[in-house]
Amino acid sequence: xxxxxxxLWAGPAVMANLPSTxxxxxxxxxxxxxxxxxxxxxxxxKTCIAVSKMIRDVRGGFRIPQGYEID
Numbered sequence: 001x002x003x004x005x006x007x008l009w010a011g012p013a014v015m016a017n018l019p020s021t022x023x024x025x026x027x028x029x030x031x032x033x034x035x036x037x038x039x040x041x042x043x044x045x046k047t048c049i050a051v052s053k054m055i056r057d058v059r060g061g062f063r064i065p066q067g068y069e070i071d
Contacts, residue, residue: 013037019045023052024062031065 013020020039028034036055040048064070 013039018042019048021048021052023055025055025059027063027065031067033062033065
């Protein structure tokens, strides 16, 4: 996949000048990480961050995929 194809998901928020934050929500059946983009109203950056923190608290935050190590 080309780099620009992997950034298309961010386009709508950026073009509309809206704040957005991505947050991890779990792993697929094959163990790959999955995330969610939270987009908020204009000038409500802190709202996006707060909602992302709530999702993190409910979903458990980032989990290292099996087979990967952090140095």
